Amino acid sequence: SYLAVDGFFIISGFFLFLSWIGKDTKDISFGKEVYKRIKKIYPVYLISIILLVLSYIVFPKMRSFSIVPEALIGEIAMLQMSGIFQSTIVNFTDWYVSAMLIAMIFFAVCYKLNKKATQYFLLPFCVFACYGICFTNQGNLDIHYHFKSFNFIYGGVLRAIGGIALGGLCAYVIERIQQGLDKQQSKFKFYVNSIELLSAICVFFLLIGRTPDNCDYLFPLSFSIAVITAYLGEGMISRILSNKVFQLLGDLSLEIFLTQSILIYYFLAFIEKTENNHFIITVLFIVIQLV
Numbered sequence: 001s002y003l004a005v006d007g008f009f010i011i012s013g014f015f016l017f018l019s020w021i022g023k024d025t026k027d028i029s030f031g032k033e034v035y036k037r038i039k040k041i042y043p044v045y046l047i048s049i050i051l052l053v054l055s056y057i058v059f060p061k062m063r064s065f066s067i068v069p070e071a072l073i074g075e076i077a078m079l080q081m082s083g084i085f086q087s088t089i090v091n092f093t094d095w096y097v098s099a100m101l102i103a104m105i106f107f108a109v110c111y112k113l114n115k116k117a118t119q120y121f122l123l124p125f126c127v128f129a130c131y132g133i134c135f136t137n138q139g140n141l142d143i144h145y146h147f148k149s150f151n152f153i154y155g156g157v158l159r160a161i162g163g164i165a166l167g168g169l170c171a172y173v174i175e176r177i178q179q180g181l182d183k184q185q186s187k188f189k190f191y192v193n194s195i196e197l198l199s200a201i202c203v204f205f206l207l208i209g210r211t212p213d214n215c216d217y218l219f220p221l222s223f224s225i226a227v228i229t230a231y232l233g234e235g236m237i238s239r240i241l242s243n244k245v246f247q248l249l250g251d252l253s254l255e256i257f258l259t260q261s262i263l264i265y266y267f268l269a270f271i272e273k274t275e276n277n278h279f280i281i282t283v284l285f286i287v288i289q290l291v
Contacts, residue, residue, distance in 0.1 A: 003207055003219045005096055008257075009163020010170070010223055012100055016107070017168035021175050025115055030108035034101065038078070041097055044255045049075060051262050052090045061269035065090060081154045091261050095156045103160035107168070119172060123165045130162025131220060163220065170224050174231055193235030199226040200237045256289050263288055 020028055053072075055062045067090060074085025081098035089095060111118045202222040230238045240246065263285055 006159060006163045006220050007203075007223050008096065008254075009100065009103075009160050010167040010220060010227060012104070013107075013164030013167025014170050014227055015167075016104065016164065017171040018174070020111060021171060025112050028112075030112055033108065034104060037104070038101070041254065041258075042078075044258050045078070045094065045097055046076065048091050048258050048262060049094070051259075052265070055262065055265065056090075059269065062265050064265060064268060065092070081156050083154065091258065093258055093261050095154075096160075096257070099154070099156040099160035100164070102157050103164045106161065107164060119168075123168045123172075126161050126165035127169060130158045130165070166220055166224055167227070170228050173228055177228075177232060189233060192229050192233035196226060196229035196233055196235040196237050199223075199229060202226075252290070260289065 016033070019033075049072075052065075053067065056065070056067055071080065071085055071089060074080045074082070075089045075091070075094055075098075077085075078094075078098045078101055079085055080089050081095055081102055107118065107122075110122055199222050203219065203226055206219045206222060226237070229235070230241070241250075267285065
């Protein structure tokens with residue numbers, strides 16, 4: 001799950017810049033873009049916080065986290081990663097939303113000021129800086145604490161900037177490929193579909209085999225290739241993910257991500273985890289999450 005969050009950032013950046021490509025900056029309402037995403041995310045975001053606060057009050061056993069009033073205000077305002085408020089948060093997955101919005105606003109302002117500089121300089125620089133510096137020295141990066149080299153920036157924001165920048169580069173790569181190649185060429189389709197399958201397999205094994213201690217550029221790189229080839233081709237992975245069941249899961253993915261902490265705190269407080277009931281707990285967790 002630690003690595004998968006970078007996939008969220010890459011996809012967010014991919015569709016963000018894909019919607020901007022080919023448009024004049026005067027025709028893009030960056031304020032509306034940000035508002036549209038807040039409007040979609042905020043209801044379940046707020047509900048998750050309210051449920052956790054109520055659980056904290058009603059069930060003493062669930063008090064494995066702390067509530068700091070100042071930090072709670074920052075979390076409700078989605079500014080917990082801004083450095084203005086304490087980063088002690090109630091819902092430990094909420095940092096993602098705050099970091100993503102800060103990174104989106106950052107790139108929207110830069111794109112508005114200078115489109116070409118953002119495309120040719122800022123995006124590659126952010127990818128190199130965030131993944132090259134942070135991810136090769138994991139001890140220097142933590143989600144909820146300031147980046148050691150820059151005391152005013154949270155590690156989570158750097159991950160968001162790096163992921164969105166990488167997603168933006170994927171969008172520009174697709175634009176160039178589509179301009180220069182015919183998608184119907186059989187050889188082109190074969191290569192794209194083959195790379196899509198290989199990159200998806202690579203992503204899967206990186207997700208199940210890696211830990212935060214040895215996280216590096218391999219997952220973001222593999223995931224980016226998978227995104228590009230899935231968008232360009234009609235291979236096995238694309239066909240599987242086009243199924244209505246996976247589309248429904250895709251629609252629910254953010255809600256599942258934001259509400260997982262409620263169930264994790266509950267299971268830790270009330271259900272004893274043993275080898276005998278571990279599988280049952282896992283199944284219950286998945287069923288409740290989907291509901």
